[in-house]
Amino acid sequence: MVHSLLGRAAWVFGGLAAAATLAFAALVDRAPAPPQAVPAVREVPADDLFAQHCALCHEAGAMTASLRAKPDREGTRRETVDFLHGHGEASDEEDVRIVEFLLGTQGPQTP
Amino acid sequence: MAMLLRGMAWFGLYSFLVLLPLAFALWVDPIATPRGFWTEAATGAGFVAFTLCALEFSLVGRFRAAAEPFGIDALMLWHRWMGIAAAFFLALHAGFLAIRSGATVQWLDPFQRDVGRATGAAALWLAVAVVGNSLLRRRLRWRYETWQLLHGIGALGIVLGAAVHALAQGSYSRVPAVRFLVAGYAGLFLLLFARYRVWRPLRIWGHPWRVVENREVGDDTFLLSLEPPPGRGWHGFEPGQFAWLITGRTPFSLEQHPITLASSAEPSSDGRADFAIKNLGDWSGQVVPALRPGDPLWVDGPHGSFTLDREPGQGFVLIAGGIGISPMCSMLLTLRDREDRRPVLLFYAAADAGALVFRDELDALAAEMDLHVVYVLEQAEPGDDAESGRVTEDVLRRHLPRPYRRFQFYVCGPPSMMDAMERILPELGVPRGSIHTERFDMV
Numbered sequence: 001m002v003h004s005l006l007g008r009a010a011w012v013f014g015g016l017a018a019a020a021t022l023a024f025a026a027l028v029d030r031a032p033a034p035p036q037a038v039p040a041v042r043e044v045p046a047d048d049l050f051a052q053h054c055a056l057c058h059e060a061g062a063m064t065a066s067l068r069a070k071p072d073r074e075g076t077r078r079e080t081v082d083f084l085h086g087h088g089e090a091s092d093e094e095d096v097r098i099v100e101f102l103l104g105t106q107g108p109q110t111p
Numbered sequence: 112m113a114m115l116l117r118g119m120a121w122f123g124l125y126s127f128l129v130l131l132p133l134a135f136a137l138w139v140d141p142i143a144t145p146r147g148f149w150t151e152a153a154t155g156a157g158f159v160a161f162t163l164c165a166l167e168f169s170l171v172g173r174f175r176a177a178a179e180p181f182g183i184d185a186l187m188l189w190h191r192w193m194g195i196a197a198a199f200f201l202a203l204h205a206g207f208l209a210i211r212s213g214a215t216v217q218w219l220d221p222f223q224r225d226v227g228r229a230t231g232a233a234a235l236w237l238a239v240a241v242v243g244n245s246l247l248r249r250r251l252r253w254r255y256e257t258w259q260l261l262h263g264i265g266a267l268g269i270v271l272g273a274a275v276h277a278l279a280q281g282s283y284s285r286v287p288a289v290r291f292l293v294a295g296y297a298g299l300f301l302l303l304f305a306r307y308r309v310w311r312p313l314r315i316w317g318h319p320w321r322v323v324e325n326r327e328v329g330d331d332t333f334l335l336s337l338e339p340p341p342g343r344g345w346h347g348f349e350p351g352q353f354a355w356l357i358t359g360r361t362p363f364s365l366e367q368h369p370i371t372l373a374s375s376a377e378p379s380s381d382g383r384a385d386f387a388i389k390n391l392g393d394w395s396g397q398v399v400p401a402l403r404p405g406d407p408l409w410v411d412g413p414h415g416s417f418t419l420d421r422e423p424g425q426g427f428v429l430i431a432g433g434i435g436i437s438p439m440c441s442m443l444l445t446l447r448d449r450e451d452r453r454p455v456l457l458f459y460a461a462a463d464a465g466a467l468v469f470r471d472e473l474d475a476l477a478a479e480m481d482l483h484v485v486y487v488l489e490q491a492e493p494g495d496d497a498e499s500g501r502v503t504e505d506v507l508r509r510h511l512p513r514p515y516r517r518f519q520f521y522v523c524g525p526p527s528m529m530d531a532m533e534r535i536l537p538e539l540g541v542p543r544g545s546i547h548t549e550r551f552d553m554v
Binding site for chain 1: 126129130133136137140142146148149151152154155156158159163185188189192193196199200203225227228280282285
């Protein structure tokens with residue numbers, strides 16, 4: 001008799017797992033704290049900014065290797081920051097931090 | 112009551128293990144800045160999909176302690192449902208990421224250079240393939256053994272691919288404890304896989320059973336009598352239980368099929384066990400008829416909770432269709448050998464009189480014990496002494512004795528009959544807890 005109940009139980013279990021997933025997302029994706037508590041962009045680790053805005057589609061190692069291979073470090077920095085202004089959802093200040101991170105001008109040398 | 116508590120404890124442990132990585136990720140939460148709801152929902156769906164996949168083997172790994180409260184067939188059905196759920200959560204994982212960042216076809220390329228993303232894409236495709244070929248095996252006309260091999264390889268690929276993906280790509284995996292947890296789940300899966308595919312066959316390799324007799328008992332059905340290896344016989348089994356019969360050169364063979372015992376569960380001097388196997392065209396039609404006395408094969412069992420030893424009842428109603436008569440034979444022979452005086456009513460459904468097996472044995476049993484047999488034939492002829500048609504509510508009402516609500520009901524037969532009985536019996540006032548069924552046609 002347990003069989004006819006199993007299908008329904010599986011739907012309930014799947015629904016609860018989906019609810020847990022959404023609850024996880026809601027809890028971990030906290031609403032921004034009051035302004036005084038928001039860390040300045042400078043305080044956020046650059047690798048976190050990369051993980052937040054770039055890592056879904058780009059691999060840090062490959063990006064770093066590509067950017068650091070170019071001889072004109074300052075020119076590369078400027079070009080990449082300009083490109084990022086119209087790409088993705090990061091703020092201008094965050095774009096600069098990410099590029100500096102990838103070029104190794106701050107933060108870990110080998111992300 | 113104790114069995115119910117055990118069942119609840121096992122289900123609680125299973126639920127805990129499914130949700131543990133999600134809760135742990137929430138607790139460590141290494142992301143300093145919000146990444147957006149859909150990104151986190153994708154992460155959560157990925158964790159759930161991974162743990163569901165990693166725990167799939169625990170459901171079908173033939174663990175007696177875990178299977179007893181539910182029945183192995185119920186665990187297999189749950190395994191099937193959770194496999195579908197895992198594929199759904201994997202799809203949600205990819206879908207939520209697409210909502211957040213814009214879908215790119217490149218993500219779905221399992222041959223891309225980035226290992227983290229390639230393994231994730233491979234796990235997704237494998238999940239779709241494994242679930243798809245399980246749902247469509249009969250329509251695709253795949254041999255059971257071929258399906259089983261590909262199912263196992265696919266499952267291995269999904270869990271390992273998802274683990275590598277989580278470790279290489281996951282933002283939460285930057286935390287060593289999360290890495291350890293992900294690796295632990297993958298390790299648990301490998302351990303269960305090795306236990307099932309390596310340790311268990313190794314343990315029985317040197318102790319094959321031997322065919323004593325293999326004779327056709329009608330309707331393309333063979334009664335296979337097996338003798339245990341010296342000193343390795345079962346100390347007993349419960350009437351209605353089954354065992355996996357493994358044929359081939361070694362117990363590593365993929366030719367493993369769950370077959371119900373048809374003999375009495377009361378201990379016999381030679382320890383023989385009988386299995387009734389109907390020719391269904393595959394292993395049962397090609398390998399089984401060719402078995403000869405003296406041939407070795409391996410027996411993994413007994414298993415199963417479809418047995419009349421666990422429920423007290425004033426009497427029993429057995430409803431069998433086709434080869435579903437096999438466990439009923441075991442139950443009846445056992446009741447006879449125990450000199451159990453409780454009344455038994457057997458409904459035995461078949462296409463026609465020629466499709467009935469064990470008819471002489473059943474008629475002989477009816478003379479030895481308080482047994483009444485009702486044959487139900489789809490094409491009944493005059494003189495068949497049978498009900499015509501199928502086992503319906505009317506047929507049941509005509510024959511059920513007055514105190515039937517205090518009887519235990521056992522149903523084994525084709526899916527359509529099982530579905531009908533699970534609907535009709537409660538309508539007749541039979542308590543749901545008194546209705547016992549067993550199914551093994553998951554794929």
